[in-house]
Amino acid sequence: MINTLPSTLAPAISVRGLSRTYGNGPTMVRAADGIDIDFPPGTWTAVMGPSGSGKSTLLHCAAGLERVDAGRVMLGDTDLTTLDDDELAVLRRTRIGFVFQSFNLIGSLTAAQNVALPLRLQGRRPRRTEITDALAAVGLSDRARSKPRQLSGGQQQRVSVARAMVTRPEVLFADEPTGALDTGSARGVLDLLRSTVEGGQTIVMVTHDPVAAARADAVVFLRDGRIVDRLVTPGVREVTDRLVALER
Amino acid sequence: MMRLSWAGLRDRRSLFLGAVLTVCAGVALVQSSLLLLVTAATLDPPAGASPIARMRFAESNEALVAVLAVTLGLAGLLAVFIIASTFAFAVEQRRRELALLRIVGGSRRHLRRLLLGEALLLGVAGTVAGVPTGIAAMAAQAALLHRLGLAPDGFTGRWQGWVVPVSVGTGIVLALAGVLIAARRAARIRPLDALREADEVTSGMTPVRLSLGLIAAAGALVLIGLSPVGGAVGGQAMATSVSVCAVISLSLLGPALAGGLARLLPAGATGPLGLLAVANVRDDARRAASVAAPLVVLTGLLLGQAGAASTFTAAGRAEQRHDTRADLVVEGTGTPLTLPPATGVAATETQVPVALTTGSGDMAYTRITSGLVVDAGAYTRVHPDAGDLTGLRGAVVAAGPGADGFSPGDTVGIRVGDTDLGRLPVVAAVPQRIGGGASVLLPAGLLTAGQLADAPWRSFVTLAPGAGHDDVADAVPGSATLVGVEQWLRQDGAARTSSSNAVLVAVMGLGALYALIGVVNSVVITVGARRREFAAARTAGLTRAQVVRTAVTESALVTGFGLLLGGTAAAGTLLAALITTGAVSGRPTLDLPWTLAGAVVGCGFLITAATSVLASRAATRERPVTLLAARE
Structure with a gap:
């Protein structure tokens, strides 16, 4: 079984035989070593593991940000490993959304302009309601004109969720989305992600935080570039125990 | 993209203010040098001047044109270098922001368009400021040239409408060119670079x-x-x-x-x-x-x-x-010095502007340069390095110390004022000098006294035994000056x-x-x-x-x-x-x-x-x- 959750639907993202090494000779690191995994649509999967286990590599390769040495990554019917740079750029602005630990908003643009950016890159002139709705969905209707530096960390992260969601992507990739946030702000962002999943969004999230992972539908554990364990509808205690076991 | 460019500009005021300033100053400098060059090249001699005076005017004007041409060349070189490198540098400083755009789906073409859009806005801003600044710079530069004695009285640059497209070209095209090179590199940035804490340090080569x-x-x-x-x-x-x-x-x-x-x-x-x-x-x-x-x-x-x-x-x-052998030097204009033989001998060199034509047919090239009317024997006595000038008599010329582009064996066309002396053979050449000097030596007698009436002359005096400074002073015409050779040097x-x-x-x-x-x-x-x-x-x-x-x-x-x-x-x-x-x-x-x-x-x-x-x-x-x- 390679599905994290039993599902009869075709997976939103399907990874087969993914391998990726960095460096060569004695410094070579096998960050992904033949990973097979499916992410069913409308589910939230957390990827966990000790540092160097390959979880970021899995995320970056699945999102087409990183080249693979071997294997295939299917987003729906599209094989990401065969796309050139421009095709990947189009994919990122239409079918994939990203949320990062460090927010990565463009400092010179307001919150509304940041949210509108992916649509503008598609060559569309976004309707005002599209942007206000996206900001309202993350609870920031009143901060549309604020620049990132005028927002708190939690608010910035919610803008970046709004930016990622505005194109209605097939998959939302989140890399430690709560890593730079205080507990309260983190809970707000996780609630937000949960509500998008309830609305049918697929999320793949890398995290260190058992509390964040426990909000997902499933957790996969990586070590040395391989999937070594998985949990469905996890609890915080269970996740913590598995993680501690992996660190040993 | 233009709106994003504009937002980017507003947010990095100091960076872009600097870029606008370099464009503005570059445009001003190139425009001012170019207008002054064109003004100088088309400058007319004062009305009513004699043919010789017109040639003298043209001769000093050619020097001014040469100075301005070099000024323009350097201004252009500096503008290319400083504008292009400032813009390329400004792009380099923004790797992270560009990588972020790549992550949210910006293609390389988007990045290039963004950067070129910014360069266009900055180039336009710099040019709009640069054109009026150039007019002010032109006044300052003309005043400087006049004060340095390189430009005639009343020399001011003339505004020409066609300079605007040139300034636009300087400002906008250079800004775009600088960014174009940097943008190609910058657009190659990988989206993942945005996630790294520090910018990747590249060798830059x-x-x-x-x-x-x-x-x-x-x-x-x-x-x-x-x-x-x-x-x-x-x-x-x-x-x-x-x-x-x-x-x-x-x-x-x-x-x-x-x-x-x-x-x-x-x-x-x-x-x-x-x-x-x-x-x-x-x-x-x-x-x-x-x-x-x-x-x-x-x-x-x-x-x-x-x-x-x-x-x-x-x-x-x-x-x-x-290369000067003399005891005293007398300088004046008009009537030359005549010395009683008991006092000493004077070697007189009279300076005239000549229109010198080298080459022939389609290759003929005429410029206004300086000629020196000399007596061959006297000249070689004062300047022993000059070599053999015995052939320099009659309708011939010799290549002077500042000669360029012709040598013995050639024939050159010579015109002095409105007198065309036709094509004359070059019979000898004195060694070229680093310090330059006359292009041609003309034998005494080739020009009439009338043609030399107002010409400046210089006489190198070798004193006869027993004669002194005062003896020569008695013979010096009123307007001329007499100094010892040391002081003259x-x-x-x-x-x-x-x-x-x-x-x-x-x-x-x-x-x-x-x-x-x-x-x-x-x-x-x-x-x-x-x-x-x-x-x-x-x-x-x-x-x-x-x-x-x-x-x-x-x-x-x-x-x-x-x-x-x-x-x-x-x-x-x-x-x-x-x-x-x-x-x-x-x-x-x-x-x-x-x-x-x-x-x-x-x-x-x-x-x-x-x-x-x-x-x-x-x-x-x-x-x-x-x-x-x-x-x-």
Whole structure:
């Protein structure tokens, strides 16, 4: 079984035989070593593991940000490993959304302009309601004109969720989305992600935080570039125990 | 994309203000030099002037045109270099932001369009400011040329409508060209680079950059190698061009050289702040090279041109001294000196402007230059190096010490005023002189006394035994001056130095000021881009003053690097000047402009230090935690 959750639907993202090494000779690191995994649509999967286990590599390769040495990554019917740079750029602005630990908003643009950016890159002139709705969905209707530096960390992260969601992507990739946030702000962002999943969004999230992972539908554990364990509808205690076991 | 460009501009005011300033000053300088050149080239002699006076006017005007042509060339070179490098540098400072755009789905084409859009806005802003600034610069430059004695009374530049497209081309096209090269590189950035904490440090050397740098270096070496065979005129032109090639080469190869030189710096010998400064310079040699580039251009061109000018002037003074045998010198206009035989003999040289035509048919080329009417025997007595001039009588001419483009055996067309003497054979040539002089020697008797009526003359007097200064003074006409040969040589030397300085100031004055703006600009841009780095250093325990001190130390290291490369470029010109003077006069000469060099070094360190103090204080005004928390 390679599905994290039993599902009869075709997976939103399907990874087969993914391998990726960095460096060569004695410094070579096998960050992904033949990973097979499916992410069913409308589910939230957390990827966990000790540092160097390959979880970021899995995320970056699945999102087409990183080249693979071997294997295939299917987003729906599209094989990401065969796309050139421009095709990947189009994919990122239409079918994939990203949320990062460090927010990565463009400092010179307001919150509304940041949210509108992916649509503008598609060559569309976004309707005002599209942007206000996206900001309202993350609870920031009143901060549309604020620049990132005028927002708190939690608010910035919610803008970046709004930016990622505005194109209605097939998959939302989140890399430690709560890593730079205080507990309260983190809970707000996780609630937000949960509500998008309830609305049918697929999320793949890398995290260190058992509390964040426990909000997902499933957790996969990586070590040395391989999937070594998985949990469905996890609890915080269970996740913590598995993680501690992996660190040993 | 244009809106994003605009937002980007608004947000990085200091970076882009600097870019607009470089475009504005570059456009102003090129436009002003071009308009003055066109004005000078089409300048009419005063109404009612005699044919000879018209030729004299044309002759001094040709010198003004030549000075302005070199000024325009240097202005163009500086504009290309400073505008293109400032814009390329501004792009380099924004790698992270560009990678972010790539993550949210921006394609390479988007990035290029964004950067070109910004360059277009900045280029337009700079040009719009530059055109009126150019008009002001033109007035200043014309006044300077007049004060330096290079331009006639009442010389002012004439505005021409067609200069606007040229200025637009200078400002906008150069801004776009600078960005185009940098944008191609920048667009290749991988989206993942946005996720890395620190920007990836690149070597900054690309194969194209390396090859262009090496070609320019080869050009400089070839010019040095050819300078001894170029003669007085060609050798001087080659020598002054060496520093231009070398400056281009060293700026292009800067990143590679900075990397190498930075490794020679002692690490850890100077306490923790010195250690940090050295580590920063070593870590990002590319940045160091970019900051140093305008300084390399400024130092290399200024010291190269000044060193060449003072060396060639010194050589001119030396050859004048070496090749003049007389006791007294009398100078006047009109009626020449006649000496009683008991007093001594006078060798009189009368200066006339001539229209000299070299080549024939389609290749014929006429210029207004200076001729010297001489008596062959007297001339060789005063100037023993002149060689055999016995053939210089009748309807013939000889190639003078400032001759260029013709030699014995040729025939040249000569016109003096409105008298066309037809084509005359060149029967002899005196050695070329570094200090120049008349292009042609005309035998006495070729021109009528009427044609020489108002011509300035100079008589070298050799006293008869027992005769003295006072005996000659009695024979000197009222308006003429009489001095001892020593004093005359000193006066002549001083006049040569002052006219060479005047040309240098005219050619380099505003250009040096412009390059200085480029230097200040690049320091402001780099320091301003390092706010987060400074904030991180402060959270590591550095005080604000220590951060500023580190920035100043780094600045001093980079300034030293720029001065070293600029000095190397200037040294290339000096080497070629040494070789040329040796080959032409047999006396290798070197005269270094020490005062200017000292001023350039002192001002270089002072200005970059002051700029980095102000810029780093501005960049550390916010509390570090605010900066680090508000991550973009």
